[in-house]
Structure formats: C-alpha cells, structure tokens
Amino acid sequence: MHTKPTGVIIARFQTPSLHEGHLEIIRQVKEQHNRVLIVLGVSPVKGSRKNPLDYHTRERMIKQQFPEIVVLPHSDQKSDIVWSNKLDELLHNTFPHETFQLYGSRDSFIGTYSGRYPTVALPPVSDYNATAMREAISDKVFDTEEFRAGIIYNTYSLFPSVYATVDIAVFRNNKTELLLGRKPNESAWRLPGGFSDPTDESFEAAARRELQEECGTFEPGAFEYVSSVRVNDWRYRSEVNKIITTLFVTDLIYGEPTAGDDLEALRWVNVKDIPQLIDHQEITDTHIPLMQLLLKKYSTQD
Structure with a gap:
C-alpha cells in the first residue's frame, strides 16, 4: 500500500516570532502532506548573533502555533556529506516506516544536500530577512518580566569565555629601558596593550595594532x-569569564612614541628601577606579573 510521504521543512527560524514567510512555507507544505515535520538546524556556537536562539526556544515558538507538528533538532556539521547522512538517519530512525520529501528555500541546504530523499525548493515569500529582523530589534528594551528572564536565560546558556588581550613591552637602548603608559584618572603605570579584535589575523597583529593606536606610528622591531x-x-574578579593576555616584546627601531587612544601619558623607565616602582605601587596591579616575567628574562642581560 502506497503512503504519502511526510513533508519535512529544514530551517532555522532564528526570529522572535514566526513571520509571514515562515507561515506561508508551513502552509504550503501542509497543503501537500498529511504529516509535516520541521527540522531545526542547531549551531555548535551558543548564543551567537547569527544563531541567538537555542533549539528549545524555537521549538516552543513553533509549537505555540502548530502543536501538531513534530519538531526535531539537527546539529550542524563541518562536512556537508556527514550532515546529509545524519539528517537521513535522524528521519529514518525517528519514523522508520515513512518516506520523506524535504523542503527549503532556494539558498538553503538543498545545494549541498547529498542524501537519499527528494528535495523541493520553495520560492521566497516576499522579502523576509531573518538577519535584518534580528538587527531591527537587537537594541530594543521591553518592559516585561519575560524579556528580563530571557536575558538571564541566554546569559546562563552561554559557555564561559576567555577574553583575549595583548600587552607589549617596548625596549630601547639594548633592553635597558622599558616604555610604560598611564591611563587618565590613574596614577599607576602599565604596558601598552588592549583587547584582541575578531578582525585581527593573529595575536601578533593585535599587538601591532594596539601599539600603534596607543603609542603612535614609531617603528618597532620584530x-x-x-x-x-x-x-x-578587577572587572572580572567576581565573574565566570576571565581575561588571558599574551605578552610580546619588541625594540624601538626609530621614531618617538606619543600617547594616544586611551593612554594619557608615556614614559621610559630603567629596567633596574622596576622593582622599586612595584614596591611603591607605581605599577598597576594586573601588570606586576608581566613585569616580573620581563625582569626574569631581561634584567640580567648587559
């Protein structure tokens, strides 16, 4: 006996509600099939801007309007072939006696799917862009308990993070003098440095960028x-997330550093004077371990 295949919508639905585009796709598939499944892609990255909503949040959003539709999670994979095979296994293992027809938009999974089930590309419904929808509400604050609870839920769902920073020890005169900077409203001195950016190609590139931003366009060595x-x-002492810095050393080749960005002043200090500066609390506390590393490595050099 021939049975009609089950319609399977492959999507992400990374929006705060089901928009008209989503509803039209579901309506079209429901018209063609007695049974409809929705498979939600699950990113390995939690709480990103591209994938801000977890599976359970999106499942409940769908079930609120379509309680009869079965919703399944499917994890992203590095390999399209592995992703395709695992999708087939998910469908077959969940409903071993059924056949399936897969639906998606023209720019969705269809171009890379290599599994055994037939696919149908649905035409786009008007101009519903999930990224634009997320950006439109990304800075909106709602005065509801549910909104505040959602922020807490999302924050606790994130993996603990390490924030990457770089610090740079610039020497001159055969590593006998070290460049230090001071921030506004602070009395202690520190090494130039700052947070790495996602656009930096490496920590070395981040160090070069930070040094130029804070100390001008003098020429450093390697x-x-x-x-x-x-x-x-101090900002993270009571937090789960922490900072790990990468310390680099370079030499002044030519030019003169000038304070910029978030540094108010620069000064050269003799390396032999650093222990006294630490004793007099003239070095910011977080940079004392960095200074001790530099002393151990360079203070004995001639």
Missing part, C-alpha cells in the same frame, strides 16, 4: 612572544 598569563582584572 615581535617576540614571551608568555600568556591569566589577568586578575
């Missing part, structure tokens, strides 16, 4: 990696 250190930054 950057040498010294160490990486977890920073006991």
Whole structure:
C-alpha cells in the first residue's frame, strides 16, 4: 500500500516570532502532506548573533502555533556529506516506516544536500530577512518580566569565555629601558596593550595594532612572544569569564612614541628601577606579573 510521504521543512527560524514567510512555507507544505515535520538546524556556537536562539526556544515558538507538528533538532556539521547522512538517519530512525520529501528555500541546504530523499525548493515569500529582523530589534528594551528572564536565560546558556588581550613591552637602548603608559584618572603605570579584535589575523597583529593606536606610528622591531598569563582584572574578579593576555616584546627601531587612544601619558623607565616602582605601587596591579616575567628574562642581560 502506497503512503504519502511526510513533508519535512529544514530551517532555522532564528526570529522572535514566526513571520509571514515562515507561515506561508508551513502552509504550503501542509497543503501537500498529511504529516509535516520541521527540522531545526542547531549551531555548535551558543548564543551567537547569527544563531541567538537555542533549539528549545524555537521549538516552543513553533509549537505555540502548530502543536501538531513534530519538531526535531539537527546539529550542524563541518562536512556537508556527514550532515546529509545524519539528517537521513535522524528521519529514518525517528519514523522508520515513512518516506520523506524535504523542503527549503532556494539558498538553503538543498545545494549541498547529498542524501537519499527528494528535495523541493520553495520560492521566497516576499522579502523576509531573518538577519535584518534580528538587527531591527537587537537594541530594543521591553518592559516585561519575560524579556528580563530571557536575558538571564541566554546569559546562563552561554559557555564561559576567555577574553583575549595583548600587552607589549617596548625596549630601547639594548633592553635597558622599558616604555610604560598611564591611563587618565590613574596614577599607576602599565604596558601598552588592549583587547584582541575578531578582525585581527593573529595575536601578533593585535599587538601591532594596539601599539600603534596607543603609542603612535614609531617603528618597532620584530615581535617576540614571551608568555600568556591569566589577568586578575578587577572587572572580572567576581565573574565566570576571565581575561588571558599574551605578552610580546619588541625594540624601538626609530621614531618617538606619543600617547594616544586611551593612554594619557608615556614614559621610559630603567629596567633596574622596576622593582622599586612595584614596591611603591607605581605599577598597576594586573601588570606586576608581566613585569616580573620581563625582569626574569631581561634584567640580567648587559
């Protein structure tokens, strides 16, 4: 006896509600099939801007309007072939006696799917762009308990993070003098540095960028990696997330550093004077471990 295949919608639905485009796709598939499944893609990255909503949140959004539709999660894979095979296994293992027809938009999974089930590309319904919808509400604040609870839920769902920073020890005169900077409203001195950016190609590139932003366009030499250190930054002492900095060393080739970005002043200090500066609390506390690493490596050099 021939049975009608089950219609399977492959989608992400990364929007705060089902928009008209979603509803039209579901309506079209329901017209063609007695039974409809929705398979939601699940990203390995939690809480990203591209995939802000977890599976359970999206499943409940769909079930609120379509309680009869079965919703299944399907994890993203590095390999399209592996993803296709696992999708077939998911459908067959969940409903072993059924056949399936898969639906998606023209720019969705269809171009890379290599599984055994037939696919149908649905025409786009008007101009519903999920990314644009997310961006439109990304800075809106709603005065509801549910909104605040959602922020807490999302925050607790994220993996604990390490924030990457870079610090740069610039030497001159055969590593006898070290460049230090001071921030506004602070009295202690520190190494130039700052947070790495997602656009930086490497920590070395981040160090070069930060040094130029904070100390001007003088010419440094090659950057040498010294160490990486977890920073006991006051902003994160009671937080799960922490900072780990990467320390680099370079030499002044020519030019004169000038304070910029978030540094108010620069000064050269003799390396032999650093222990006294630490004793007099003239070095910011988070940079004392970095200074001790530099002393251990360079203070004995002639």
